[in-house]
Amino acid sequence: MKLLTLNFLTCARKQCKSTAAAFPLHPKEAELEQVEIDVNPLFIKNMLPRLDWEAMKVLTQELGLPNLPAETPAAEELANEDGEPSQTLKDLHILLMETSIATGKLACGNCGHEYAVKEGIANFLLPSHMV
Amino acid sequence: MLPTPSTSHVNYDHIYEPSEDSYLLLDTLASPTETAFLRSQSPADSPSPLVLEVGTGSGVVLAFATAHAGLIFGRSDILTLGIDVNPFACDATRQTALLAVKEAWGAQQASGVFLDGVCSDLTAVMKPRSVDVLIFNPPYVPTANLPSPPEKYDADASGSSFDRDLYLSSLATDGGVEGMEITHRLLAQLPSVLSRRGIAYILLCAGNKPEQVMGSIRNWPTPHDGGGVWLAEKVSSSGKKAGWEKLGVIRIWRSEAQG
Ligand SMILES: [Zn+2]
Numbered sequence: 570m571k572l573l574t575l576n577f578l579t580c581a582r583k584q585c586k587s588t589a590a591a592f593p594l595h596p597k598e599a600e601l602e603q604v605e606i607d608v609n610p611l612f613i614k615n616m617l618p619r620l621d622w623e624a625m626k627v628l629t630q631e632l633g634l635p636n637l638p639a640e641t642p643a644a645e646e647l648a649n650e651d652g653e654p655s656q657t658l659k660d661l662h663i664l665l666m667e668t669s670i671a672t673g674k675l676a677c678g679n680c681g682h683e684y685a686v687k688e689g690i691a692n693f694l695l696p697s698h699m700v
Numbered sequence: 701m702l703p704t705p706s707t708s709h710v711n712y713d714h715i716y717e718p719s720e721d722s723y724l725l726l727d728t729l730a731s732p733t734e735t736a737f738l739r740s741q742s743p744a745d746s747p748s749p750l751v752l753e754v755g756t757g758s759g760v761v762l763a764f765a766t767a768h769a770g771l772i773f774g775r776s777d778i779l780t781l782g783i784d785v786n787p788f789a790c791d792a793t794r795q796t797a798l799l800a801v802k803e804a805w806g807a808q809q810a811s812g813v814f815l816d817g818v819c820s821d822l823t824a825v826m827k828p829r830s831v832d833v834l835i836f837n838p839p840y841v842p843t844a845n846l847p848s849p850p851e852k853y854d855a856d857a858s859g860s861s862f863d864r865d866l867y868l869s870s871l872a873t874d875g876g877v878e879g880m881e882i883t884h885r886l887l888a889q890l891p892s893v894l895s896r897r898g899i900a901y902i903l904l905c906a907g908n909k910p911e912q913v914m915g916s917i918r919n920w921p922t923p924h925d926g927g928g929v930w931l932a933e934k935v936s937s938s939g940k941k942a943g944w945e946k947l948g949v950i951r952i953w954r955s956e957a958q959g
Contacts, residue, residue: 570816574781577750577815581824592827607805612777612813615748666813690790691818693825700821 570691572628573665576620580677581684581693583700590679593624596632597683599673606666610654613661614644625664634664702730702771705763705800710792714865716757716872720938721837721903721947725761728901728936728949729772729835739774741897741953742832748777749832749897751812754822754886756782757872759793761835762814763800770810778812783820786868790817822886823893829925831893834900836886839872842879842907847871879908887917890952896926900952901935910934910948917952927957 575593585591622641629637638657647658654662674683675691684693704726707718728734742749751773753762759782765772766780782793797814804811818825823834847870850863875882883902890900904910914932922929932952939946 570818573779574816574818577781577827577830578818578825579827581820583824586828606813609777609813611775612748615745615777616779618747619750688791689816690787690794691816692787693818693820694785695821695824700824 570670570686570689571666572625572632572668572670573616574691575628575675576624578691578693580679580682581695582677582680582682585677585679588679591677593621593628594675594684595678596628596670597674597676599632599686600671601632602669602671602689603663603667604669606662608654608659608662610647610658613658613665614647616665617641617644617647617661620665629664634668635660637664702726702764702768703803705760705767705796706803707758707760707792707796709795709799710758711788714788714868715786715792716789716869718758718760721840722757722760724936724938724947724949725835725837725901725903726764729761729765730768731936734901734935734951735772735774737951738772738833738899741899742773742775744775748779749773750830750895751778751780751833751835752783752823752826752831753780753835754783755837755839755872756784756793756817757786757789757837759789759796759817761837762793763797765835766797766812766814767800767804768809769812773812776810776812779815780812781815782817783823783825784817785819785821785871787819788868790819793817822882823889826893828892829895829898832895832898834890834894834898836883836900837903838879838883838886839870839875840879840883840903840905840908841873841875843874843876845874846876846881847874875908879905880913883908883913887913891920891923891930894954896928896954898953901949902952903947903949905947906939910950914950923954926954928954931955
């Protein structure tokens with residue numbers, strides 16, 4: 570699953586839903602893979618305002634990926650003066666669009682429950698006593 | 701008519717096969733009224749909309765929305781995510797979507813970005829207020845009971861299992877009382893999962909008493925975040941029964957805040 574997907578998910582348990590600690594989910598024992606995709610500058614630009622930048626910083630740190638800038642990059646930083654995609658945009662593209670968790674676990678920071686990721690598909694189904 | 705994504709790789713032993721309801725959803729999303737409405741809710745250059753389909757099955761509807769993003773949403777910077785309770789369906793959805801996107805690229809069409817297929821009970825895993833367009837083709841057939849898993853149920857087990865396949869197939873169709881048991885649960889999640897500009901498209905059959913369903917949605921309390929009232933309209937239908945046709949799609953959204 571793409572790292573970007575984690576921007577939209579929380580722990581699936583009701584008791585965690587309204588707690589800040591249930592977001593983002595924390596990757597454990599994650600095996601990453603890179604899936605090449607064409608760069609879409611418009612997409613990165615319009616995606617940025619939706620990103621929880623703090624959460625993305627936590628994720629990159631936990632996964633041992635290169636650190637993100639302290640603040641969300643401004644739209645102007647996404648293109649060079651000649652209008653070509655900047656290094657910042659390319660880095661964001663690689664991180665958000667191409668970096669995926671192939672296998673591993675996703676842990677909730679509130680209840681500690683771990684969800685499995687297998688063959689790139691995360692399973693958030695809970696046993697009935699945990700819903 | 702836009703081309704329908706290929707699903708020839710999908711194993712229909714345990715995944716719902718695209719049917720009249722799936723095609724009605726495709727037609728609805730591509731209709732002039734809905735493409736205009738979608739564009740007015742998430743205009744080009746507003747933050748990228750997140751499109752979530754719940755109960756993707758083969759993935760045909762989500763793949764269609766992703767591949768034809770330019771024509772439907774008027775923009776290619778949309779994100780699509782699929783949820784299903786059936787792990788086989790999550791995998792099939794990913795394949796169907798990626799294949800459709802690849803074909804769209806080949807045809808030089810503006811397609812959106814498919815994120816993932818994930819396994820979840822309806823929208824339980826979604827971050828609150830994250831979804832801009834939600835699509836749901838529910839198990840809407842009225843049945844005496846909801847399906848219960850066979851003994852020693854293991855969805856991950858490879859190979860074939862008749863009991864498991866029967867269970868997974870009935871999950872996609874059996875809706876319990878009035879065919880509404882699962883849909884009622886999804887409806888109850890909408891106020892917290894939809895964004896302020898969020899829209900939900902839900903397929904219903906005549907047995908679901910759609911007029912009653914829409915009436916109760918219009919009575920939902922006014923949301924605190926950004927105001928407005930809940931609206932629900934029938935936006936398409938198929939079948940030739942009198943009154944409410946056999947199948948229909950309703951659109952649920954929030955009005956502008958009142959001055
Ligand atoms: Zn939790």
